[in-house]
Amino acid sequence: MQSIRGMHDILPEEMKYWQYIYDKVFHTLDSANYQEIRTPIVESKSLFERSIGQDTDIINKEMYTLMDQGNRELTLRPEGTAGLARAIIQHKLCENSTMQKLWYLGPMFRYERPQKGRQRQFHQLGLECYGNNHPAIDAEVISLANNILADLGCNKLSIEINSIGSNHERAIYEQKLKEYLIKYINDLDNEYGQKIIRNPLRILDSKNPQIHKIVENAPRITNYLDIESKNHFEEVQEYLSILDVPFNLNHNLVRGLDYYNNTVFEIKTQLLGSQDTVCGGGRYNNLTQQLGGQQIDAIGWGIGLERLLILMQKNIILDKQVNCIYIATPNLVHVEYSLRILKLIKPHHLKYELDVSGSSLKKQLQKANRKNTMILIIVGEEEVRQQTVTIKWLNLHLQQTCSLTSFSSLIPKITLEYQNLLKHNQKYSAKQYPLVDISQKSSDNGAVE
The missing domain is CATH 3.40.50.800 (Anticodon-binding domain)
Known part of the structure; x- marks a missing residue:
């Protein structure tokens, strides 16, 4: 008998690195007054359909879904944010304008082609802050991710940030982007052609070199932001500078999930080839409302543990315990x-x-x-x-x-x-x-x- 493809055993010799990560993360986030939360690995399929977006690869290709004995469609969670938002609503954790600062670590599941740093059962460390829209929170959240990665021996990292605005601003931009991309539709395969028609933002985060050349001269979303969104993004940059967090502007950064708005960011490395994103996140102020609850401002990020371990073990060798x-x-x-x-x-x-x-x-x-x-x-x-x-x-x-x-x-x-x-x-x-x-x-x- 063998383990299922893309789902690996974590052996005792490896566990000391997992425990080392957990201890470092706990110390850093406890100091910032974040509390750990654990949600079920199985949720209703509709939770992810309503949050992630129908035109994403996760929904269309990658989810592990089953029918239980009560004829309910259940899905092994492909990411952690939707389940945490559901918990916020269900347990009324942000009632009376209460701020919730939470973090989690656990397994996620996506049907992808297994490769180094990417598995079908993978593990994600996530941080989420609910109940405040101040740009200083955006900067602090990015800073915490940067500090954790530095503490775990990860170097040669770069932080890229962008703003994708509100839903209204993004809708205007998507139309302009579609008008630009439609000129190239005959040069692309059917999959990319469908993305241009149905969800042109997905084109911007493509790894395809041909797409990179096409979008070099595409309209920039920051040109379609209103004054409130522009001010928010400018203040995020100012606060990052105060916190001594280096960053670069990436006007094509949109992230792959539909629930994001305003600030988005990624932390990348030069050491993992094409799988170069170590941490990604941003704001999702409307997610709880999409799921049937009240609107609650939120921001968070996720770090893939398998990629983090590859980076960490390049610089940290743990001695055998006494x-x-x-x-x-x-x-x-x-x-x-x-x-x-x-x-x-x-x-x-x-x-x-x-x-x-x-x-x-x-x-x-x-x-x-x-x-x-x-x-x-x-x-x-x-x-x-x-x-x-x-x-x-x-x-x-x-x-x-x-x-x-x-x-x-x-x-x-x-x-x-x-x-x-x-x-x-x-x-x-x-x-x-x-x-x-x-x-x-x-x-x-x-x-x-």
């Missing part, structure tokens, strides 16, 4: 005594491994070293007979023997040392001094004296 205690029990008749030691350790939440493989002490010592263990506890016949514990400080080539009572009182000091090592993500080394007096030494080959 294992605190390895309990070696060469003779399985002594397992009961090992469990008594384990019971002393557990309340302190130390990372441990209990070896009941029955292999020799030498092999268990080798396994402990491979797991980057701080101390090895040896349970042998002598320890059981005398009710003691033998502690071997690995990499120091030092060991000591103490009573169970003394070991119990020593655990808080071991915990402190372990927390210090985790904080600095170090391997335990001879540069560290033991927190206890060492009564015995082991031989250089690791055998217990």
Whole structure:
């Protein structure tokens, strides 16, 4: 049996990077007073049809839709914003002009051709701010995305911004754009011809080099903005400069979903080839109204985790985590005594491994070293007979023997040392001094004296 094409297992060695991202994101967004939210991965199909737009590739080609036993059309979510907007309406999270600052991380599903950085089950980190239309919020939201990517070791990034105006302004612009593009309709295939007729804005975000040449001299949407939209966009640029966020204007940037208005932006990299967009987002002030609720101003962005991981691992290599205690029990008749030691350790939440493989002490010592263990506890016949514990400080080539009572009182000091090592993500080394007096030494080959 194999996993479904485009849907990959995340193996234990990879999970440490996912957890690293989660911890960094949580710290940054918690500081900015954003709260995590989790919505279902399955929603009503109509939710996405009403929000994303009928003339998008997502709706027409990419959604995973099923009929449940109640004859309801359900869809595996292809993106996170529609479901969050539904939650805002359903739970009345913005009642009484309450502002909601939310973020999420989870799997999304689109039927696309799998390639590096793009899978059919992919994961998205998203941020959404509801309840305020001030351009300073736009700048802060873009700044937070930039800060997160920088903290995760992503470099050679560029931020592109544009304004696509209100629905009314965009309708005027779309007509002008269609009049310009219709002259080239016979030079393009049927798919692009249909886009020119039905949704000409989709032409602007095409990756096709032929299209790029055609739209070079196309009308610019910023020329059709009214004074309010122009002022909003100018203030966004001013606030980005104050926050020291570099950006470029891209007059052809429109984003691929129909719910956007006014500010849109993308953060791109030079390191991923054609899949160059790492983060994308913008305003969608009318989305909740499209879905049957009250109009609530909103802005947000999404970052694809698979692409982020590729970038991050170019610059950040995570060390193997330190294992605190390895309990070696060469003779399985002594397992009961090992469990008594384990019971002393557990309340302190130390990372441990209990070896009941029955292999020799030498092999268990080798396994402990491979797991980057701080101390090895040896349970042998002598320890059981005398009710003691033998502690071997690995990499120091030092060991000591103490009573169970003394070991119990020593655990808080071991915990402190372990927390210090985790904080600095170090391997335990001879540069560290033991927190206890060492009564015995082991031989250089690791055998217990």
